[in-house]
Amino acid sequence: MGDYLEASNIYEKPSPEETPFENQYAALNILTRVQSSLENELTDEGIIIKASLDHFIGKIHYSTEDRPSAVKSFQKCLLSLETYVFDNRRSEEHTSE
Numbered sequence: 001m002g003d004y005l006e007a008s009n010i011y012e013k014p015s016p017e018e019t020p021f022e023n024q025y026a027a028l029n030i031l032t033r034v035q036s037s038l039e040n041e042l043t044d045e046g047i048i049i050k051a052s053l054d055h056f057i058g059k060i061h062y063s064t065e066d067r068p069s070a071v072k073s074f075q076k077c078l079l080s081l082e083t084y085v086f087d088n089r090r091s092e093e094h095t096s097e
Helices: 002-012 022-037 044-063 067-085 088-095
Strands: none
Touching (some): 002 022, 002 044, 022 044, 044 067
C-alpha cells in the first residue's frame, strides 16, 4: 500500500517543464515494480489490487499520451474484475447487510 500511495503522490506533482512526464514515468516505474511482485497472486484481494494497479497504470499511459498502452491497461483491469461485476452472489452479500 505504501508504494501505491508513493506513486500516487509522485503522479500528482507537476513535472518540470523541460521533462513534462517525469513524475508520471516515476510513478509508472513504482507501479510496474509492485505489479511484478504480485504477478502470482491469485486471491480475490490480490486480483482486485492488481486490477487497481492496471487502472492506475492505464491512467498514467493516457496522461502521457500513450493511448494504445492505456487501452490495454484499462481492458486488462476490466477483464480481471469481470467476474466480480457479474457474480450475483457478491451483490447479494452486500444487499443483505
